[in-house]
Amino acid sequence: MHTFLEFEKPIAELEGKIEELRHLTNAGDINIADEVGKLQAKVDKLLRQTYAKLTPAQKVQVARHPNRPHGLDYIKALVEDFTPLAGDRHFAEDEAIIGGLGRFRGRSVVVIAQEKGHDTETRVRHNFGMAKPEGYRKAQRLMFLAERFRLPVVTLVDTAGAFPGVDAEERGQAEAIAKSIETCLRIGVPLVAAVIGEGGSGGAIALAAADRVLMLEHAIYSVISPEGCASILWRNPNNASDAATALRVTSQDLKELGVIDSVILEPIGGAHRDPADIAKALGDAIEEALSELDGLDAATLKAARRAKFLAMGQKGLS
Template sequence: MHFLEFEKPIAELESKIEELRHLADGGDLNIADEVKKLQDKVDKLLRATYAKLTPAQKVQVARHPNRPHCLDYVQALITDFTPLAGDRLFGEDRAVIGGLGRFRGRSVVVIGQEKGNDTESRVKHNFGMAKPEGYRKAQRLMAMADRFNLPVISLVDTAGAFPGVSAEERGQAEAIAKSIESCLRLNVPMVSTIIGEGGSGGAIAIAAADRVLMLEHSIYSVISPEGCASILWRSAANAADAAQALRLTAQDLKELAVIDRVVMEPIGGAHRRREETISALGNAIEDALEGLRGQDGATLRQNRRQKFLDMGQKGLG
């Protein structure tokens, strides 16, 4: 288990538990009661720690390397998944995962951003930072969903769109804008979920949905805390201040009506109980899709557009 800096007291207790278990394996020691006492302390400390996370600490949790990623959710929740590749214009972008499958018996189109879980896969998926061809692939999949009347599920997890020269040369801004437009034009239900990090236009490109869900310790922001601090304070050292000011937590965004629902994570974060987290998100997606059932295309499109036009109006006038 990879422990975050603020989890050091928890790490020390869990290390003691492992030591006791190792000693018990080598002899006839009965350490069950002692292990139970220490485990109770760990659970209590986890609850206390995760109940009062600062925005900067939530950023760390959202980026945890052991947190479930897009492909983990697809593998667990989508049966008969058939991945589709390429944008039919330039090439394939492995940062964006997309395809057809069945979600709890319902045919759907799935679009998501994959960060990877080790050095090799992170490089392969470009750390979840898509290039124009990734967003154009998303547009192609949304057009297919519209054509065959299939709901769209998107899984957002990116620090932002790839900022390299090659992406700019191929029209990164236009690709993101067209992807947002494709979301808003859909005549079928779309449910978007922020499963880790939702950064900038790279995230909203596949998140302009009828229902936007966020895992409890995920983040969603127009810019990363480090990027914001570099601009405002001329130093990334003020990232914690930026995280506080950006209102990027799920709780803040629910209060601001930017998202529709916060999906609670197990105590200690999604990285501690991956299967439980994936199941909880699956239930939330199912509820969201069920709530949109029966609405015609014109109604969905109008309500979706109005939802985003209404954002930022709270407290005005």
């Protein structure tokens, strides 16, 4: 069953009428097929109009949509013979980050994805995509494994942020994130990151300090959640809409700022309305990015990656 967001109420009403018509067994003189067609045309038009002018706060809602595809969905759609590798070899396995080996469109890759889960059971199992230190240390282990075997790395970023619990802090959450960012910058193999939903704070950049950073059209990427920012600056989480605008969390803003490299257009109405279509679009973008990096040696990759992130700071100062 489709879940509608607050700003989608007019669309929900029209789609409700379509469902009612489809369940009619005796409609008298009404041609059900014609009426459904007319209403569907109105839905499509309203979807296009609505999604063409989403505010930053509305994009935050779309990025968090409960039906939006997550990391494992894209792995299933794009990676053949995926073999998950578990554990950080220090403390434990962390299912907020899924990683392993597989074949992406004919090439062997290491895939690392943050996974939120789709229902209560899987959300609890994956800790809502919020990794603990062992998750980031597992990611480091897999990135070094990829370097050892000369395999490109693909990361799928989707987290509200790293887990902020006491146990995570006791095991060195900040150090684990910093080391993960360092590992992204150090490895001598191609690294392509895609922000597929929420890119929240250090928990996201820990997997996104990449040669190419892709971002889905209605994903978000920011140093803090809008609610967290509003609580700090306005002392009121109700100012989250203002914070979303001020933070410039949208893919369009981040492309303009040079924080990301490209925006992947989503189906009308968001990725959740056509998971197969967005999986293909994401796959095409990843394939193109990997092709651009083919043949580059380790020294060239690391130098270009370093220059890329240093240039962001320079742009901010200019």
